[in-house]
Amino acid sequence: MSRRSGYPLLALFTALLVAFSLMQAPPAHAANVTDGFDPGNIISDENFYGGNAMSASQVQSFLNQRVPDCTIGDPGRAPGSAWGSTRIANNCLRDFRVTTQSRPANAYCGAYGGVANETAASIIARVGQACGISQRVLLIMLEKEQSLVTDTWPTVRQFDVAMGYACPDSGPGGSANCDSAYYGFFNQVYRAAWQLKVYRAHPNSYNYKPFQSNRIQWHPNIGCGTSNVYIENWATAALYIYTPYRPNQAALNAGWGTGDACSSYGNRNFYNFYKTWFGNPKVDANYPKIDEKRAQNSWLGAPTSEYNYYDHNGGGVVRAFENGAVAWRSGTSTAFILTGDFRTYFSSQGGITGRLGWPTSDQQEWDRGRTQGFQGGAVSSSAEHGFATVTGSIRGHYAEWALAYNGPLGWPTGEQVCTTSTQCSQNFENGRILLSGSAVSIRIPQIDSVATSAASKLGAVTQSARAQAAHGGGFVQAHKNGAIAWSKATGAHIVAGDIRKAYGSAGGVSGQYGWPTSDQVCVSDGSCSQNFVGGTIQVDGNGNVVSMTKDVRDAYEALKKAGIDLGKSLGDTQTVSQGKGGRVHAFENGAIAASDRTGAYAVMAPIRAPFASAGGLGGALGWPTGNSRVESANGGGTLQGFEGGAITSTASGSYVLSGVMRTAFGAHGGLTGTLGWPQSNAVQHTVKGGGSVQAFQGGALVQRNGTTVPVLLDGEIRKTFGAAGGLAGTPGWPTGEARTESANGGGVVQGFQNAAIASSVHGTFMVTGEIRSFYSAQGGLSGALGWPTSAATKVGNEERQSFQGGTIVHDLRTGVSRIEAIG
Structure with missing residues (x-):
């Protein structure tokens, strides 16, 4: 198998460049990544042979995190372009696809069904499952052999010998001597995983055996010597068979760096990658949710503790890292992060064994601060109020009745205070929540004040204050004879009687009228009105209700102040869809049309009738953009x-x-x-x-x-144009604006499809046809002929037209034009 990763120059450029590109250099006080390296137990058998360590989607997510930006295609890195003796690949590993071949089950791997256009992530996951080799191990071997996991512009060669399989260090100078019969990404991954299982099945066929002492070289150079290593498990033996060198102390002291001339790096780098990416390789992978969370949040840094089990509050596991901790409660599907000042506060409350118990969410950022959920409460932190926990029945009521941190009650301003287990209160920015026995209620000071002063009018409370999110949010408290509506912007006001009914029909606080801005006002004729953010609702003495949105009301009042009377309202403000939509309110003497685009304006006589004839709001004119105005000009x-x-x-x-x-x-x-x-x-x-x-x-x-x-x-040219038949006559359509010419005393001329009309002190005359062509050839207005002094006339077989400098005569028989001198 490959000896390349154990050879110092190749290993250094393969592993170190990858490592340095992915990880910040650790602080001077940080532990060396190689701390804990045990040459006899590099990785546990459980972690090595766990074929279900990662799913295809988890592998894909991991690859995406390692290469967030593939640079193939950047200048100088065109896919397929030559690079040394190979070519730049078409894709990074995260995007790589290839058609895989089916492999029957054998003594070492289960059956593998080939798939067209299969992703690298799927290949890694399925090969690991089929052969019983951890996907984590396969990923690390791809990295330490060819840097494929983190390379942002790999070559075809890297994919061809991806796992270093069949690449013994038997080439010149101890270089890799790869057998092309085993080239190809799928071939490499499958054969390497298969080979690792062969090692375990036939231990006596290889130089390094588990559960006994083995003499292992420090370096391919035999002159560097050997050492005795008691190999403690099958997995460590397999690593030495695949890469048969032990890192010396100089290599270990260097962390990710360069040791001395006898340093090898392959097995050191395997350990470093596993520890950095997945945690301690010697700890059994019994807590994949913690590992998964750590893999998704590389900023947590290296582990600083083992997996620690707690049996409190349902039990679970916590593992500490350089920049936080990950906690997983038994039986749950997700682990959560504890970090920063939240972790400090959590510890001050007793940690896992305290009142908060296990986290139920990660930290969440808000514009006001941060929050995190726990079994025993929701913790918040803000610059104004510091840390506070909302817990128990108050927590439930805060979430359901106050809409929690998004709601109008605001953030907690302190911890919950209890005199007994069932008598508690907690203050929030705009009120407080009380627990008395089994009853929980929200108390808003202004609502309480109004309820007390109008107790006889309102009657008993039928529903305590409950949050509404609409229009900036607030609370509504229902009473037998009315309701109190409060928002921070408008205060607390009673809504009752017929106005309350009409308000409710319009959607209440969630409708277009929103929160009340005043109390109800009634006058001697029995009519009442009440103002809201979105308008006014009126009830006359006979119980007839008219509702008017604020923009319509404001427009109506402004017109009335200006002495313009629209007359009596003919109904409620209506929402309509004509044109681009808006609101319309009809009155005896006109209508007000309002929209958020245009504002609110009245349409009255004498504009109203022609506006209707033009299609009204749904026509091409659309909605008014101002009131009508009288102009005195012209x-x-x-x-x-x-x-x-x-x-x-x-x-x-x-x-x-x-x-x-x-x-x-x-x-x-x-x-x-x-x-x-x-x-x-x-x-x-x-x-x-x-x-x-x-x-x-x-x-x-x-x-x-x-x-x-x-x-x-306009002017004389327009008159002459009309006298000549206009559009249907000789001139036709104008071809441009009239222009002033200064030549020969000056004047104005305008061109038409079939003529030109020139106006000067000599009169306004049309020049057309053959005379126009001949005239233009003589220089037109700027020529010796100057401006026309007469219209064209027909005399016998001739057409004649006089100009300042002479007369153009056109012979209708011969088509020849000539100039006759004046006089």
Whole structure:
């Protein structure tokens, strides 16, 4: 078998680099990892031959922890790329898969059924089960032979000789001389596990035998000498047969480091890896839950005690580590960690044998502090209040009726105080819990005060204070004739009568109205009202109930203060789903629409009717983003904004502004600009490719299909455009905004699909057809012809148009254009 791990250079680079990359260097005062190494008993038979030590999922979890980040694929580490005489592998061990071959049962291993695309974790687990070799042992051998467990970019060679099986140190200079017939990861793992069982079945066939003294070399160099070792068990004998060298004292003193020229490292490293990863290899693996917890929490460090059994509080096992302890109670499925100041507090309470007993959870972090559960209570620690334990009936009531640490009672501010075993109390941040006999109750000072002052009105308590989590949390205490609701933000208030019924129908403290912010107020006409965080509930003298959410109520009051009267409420605030959803409250003279996106605003005349015609809340306009307002510019009118646009209303009508038309309108000065108020909605046209037009007091916005920005048509150009037939006439759709030109005295020109309209001191005229082409060829507005001074006219077989610098004459028969000089 392999001698490679016993050869100093290879072992050093294989084992030490892995070890140093995974573990911080121990403090100077820490024990050496090799302490406890016994050359005659490196590992117990129970730990070595335990084929059910780890499941496939546990192996996979272990591999994931060892290599949280596989670097194959990083620059310079492309899978399949050459690396020396081999290639970089496609995967790290944690992700490795291969199709395995079936192996029949034999004298040493049970049957193994081949699996397509089987994971390395499954192979390790199933081979261990089939051959009766601990999965922990297989993992350590993979590491000490080829660093496969922790290598973040292994090579194909490492997988081919993964276990060092059939790799005797018979090559040049004592190097590994591997037989390629046994290459392959599955082949290596299976054959190595099989071989370890063969050693035990045929002890007389090998040089090292258990239960007797054996002469073992220190190093492959025979000149380093030998020593006598009494091998105490089968497992230790198997390790020496596989790697036939004993670490000398220099190797042991070095821990994970380098000894001297006669140091070997294979069996030392096996011991170090087992102890670091899984605990003392000589302790029988009777407590896998502790080992599993330690494997999942490497920060605990190395073990500092054996597995210690306690028969108190149901019995169990505790093992100490450098940075904490792991405790497992008999019969339970999980072990838990004791560490830091919680461990100190636990010890101060008597530890496992004390009142707290065994832990039932790990520490849990909260924004306020930390907690940990125990048999005998829940322990909390916060900066404000230090340590405290909630236990017994008070603990149960705290969890169920106060919602524990998440609840409105807050964290305990001290320990439980008892005068007898059934008379106890414990203070919390916002109240206290009392145990009297078998009765447990929560006492909130403000609730008690209100209950005392209104005892005759409220009647007897029918349910003591119970926590509610909604809207920041609080407590409700029920009485025969009402209830007291308290939250830290709103105080304690009575909810009773018809208002209580309506409040309950709306979900009570968990509904949209939340916690009461005032007591009920009644006036001489018999009507009553009460304010809540989420609104107001009113009852008139006839018992009719109207509920109004806070945003609607605030909007209504603000309008009323501004002199705007919506009139009588026509019902309760309703939650609706139109558009993106929100709340609506109807009144005689309008409605208030409210949402968390937009706020609460009224829709009234003259906007209400056109808004409804546009689809209302479910239409393209959506929900209002402000109240309507009156603007005096350009003759005056009313305007209201919505999510998807705006509605304007003047004496000439009410119209919708939305999308790019609204944006362009704003870019041209909006209501106070030259466009003024809309005179139509955006109208779709199909002529000449189609588009949309919206008319305004001072012009029109025109958007041809396929364009993104509307174009302004106004002034004399708009008039000439209209006289020429507009969109359906000669000009067609504008191709851009009008632009000012300074040449030849200056003016304004705008292009259209089939014409250009130029306006100057000489008038506004359209230039089109062949005359336009000829004109452009002469330099257009900047040329000698200058600005047009007349419209085009047809005279006989000629078409003529005058310009500053001459007249263009186009012969309709020949298609030839010419210039006639002026005069």
